Amino acid sequence: MRPLDNHAATIQSALRDARTRLLPASDSAALDAQTLLGAALGVERAYLLAHPDQPLTAEQSAQFNTWVERCAAGEPLSYVLGRRAFYDRELIVTPDVLIPRPETELLLEAALAFAGSRALVAVDVGTGSGALAVTLAALCPALTVYATDISPAALDVARQNAALHGAAVTFLQGDLLSPLLERGIHADLIMANLPYIPSGDLPALAVTRWEPRLALDGGADGLDLVRRLLRQAADGWRAEGLMLLEIGYDQGVAGAALCREMFPGADVQVLRDYSGHDRILRVERK
Numbered sequence: 570m571r572p573l574d575n576h577a578a579t580i581q582s583a584l585r586d587a588r589t590r591l592l593p594a595s596d597s598a599a600l601d602a603q604t605l606l607g608a609a610l611g612v613e614r615a616y617l618l619a620h621p622d623q624p625l626t627a628e629q630s631a632q633f634n635t636w637v638e639r640c641a642a643g644e645p646l647s648y649v650l651g652r653r654a655f656y657d658r659e660l661i662v663t664p665d666v667l668i669p670r671p672e673t674e675l676l677l678e679a680a681l682a683f684a685g686s687r688a689l690v691a692v693d694v695g696t697g698s699g700a701l702a703v704t705l706a707a708l709c710p711a712l713t714v715y716a717t718d719i720s721p722a723a724l725d726v727a728r729q730n731a732a733l734h735g736a737a738v739t740f741l742q743g744d745l746l747s748p749l750l751e752r753g754i755h756a757d758l759i760m761a762n763l764p765y766i767p768s769g770d771l772p773a774l775a776v777t778r779w780e781p782r783l784a785l786d787g788g789a790d791g792l793d794l795v796r797r798l799l800r801q802a803a804d805g806w807r808a809e810g811l812m813l814l815e816i817g818y819d820q821g822v823a824g825a826a827l828c829r830e831m832f833p834g835a836d837v838q839v840l841r842d843y844s845g846h847d848r849i850l851r852v853e854r855k
């Protein structure tokens with residue numbers, strides 16, 4: 570791959586060159602180039618647009634060039650920069666955690682609406698980067714927030730994010746709700762974005778090249794973990810509670826049926842994402 574012409578690079582020429590190199594790998598090449606250059610220079614994107622003729626130092630060019638090459642090779646920008654925007658904050662991400670997705674912000678919004686300023690117990694099952702638990706705890710300080718993950722490496726990242734945002738979250742390693750069940754803790758609010766991709770679909774997906782399989786593989790029909798969580802919730806979920814489960818775009822009908830079977834008296838809704846796809850199972854017991 571042709572290196573950037575470091576000596577001649579200005580902000581404008583570096584952006585133009587990077588955009589060309591990123592185009593085959595990204596459908597947001599211009600934005601990615603700006604994000605990477607902004608990070609290399611330690612400035613906002615608006616600064617780049619206002620100073621097109623500013624020359625890059627050798628160090629800035631070298632850093633930018635390395636990042637552009639990694640992204641051009643397909644590595645997600647969030648892993649290259651080690652951070653990702655989620656809702657109202659920025660989170661640390663590493664290849665040990667799923668990169669939080671915008672769809673998951675819908676789940677957070679439903680959780681925020683339920684929690685309000687009440688002193689409830691909430692749990693984020695399969696917390697990954699801690700996106701849901703950390704943001705909820707930071708925005709609703711009256712809550713007692715737990716977060717579980719089977720992956721110790723993911724929990725390390727989530728703990729860093731809790732510290733970064735001053736969020737009071739108790740992190741517990743283990744299978745789904747088990748760490749809470751073992752301690753006799755019952756949650757009012759259960760949130761979970763568990764792996765939901767059917768195992769058979771994974772080999773064809775580019776996402777598996779970079780993101781942890783543990784965060785993606787949902788078993789034969791993608792709903793294995795949801796099924797197990799619902800069974801555990803029969804013990805770990807308080808009577809007048811809310812459960813929010815992220816699902817795949819084609820799992821609304823099957824997922825809702827599982828919820829109704831497990832909790833016949835509950836109000837079960839399937840919430841849609843910004844693209845109009847089924848995305849969140851909202852299960853409320855009153």
Ligand SMILES: C[S@@+](CC[C@H](N)C(=O)[O-])C[C@H]1O[C@@H](n2cnc3c(N)ncnc32)[C@H](O)[C@@H]1O
Nearest residue numbers: 667669695696697718719720744745762764784
């Ligand atoms: C799809 S990722 C979601 C991460 C994060 N909640 C988010 O929304 O960005 C699923 C997470 O569930 C965790 N996980 C997988 N199997 C689990 C299990 N049996 N018990 C607890 N966590 C599990 C994975 O390690 C991964 O961090």
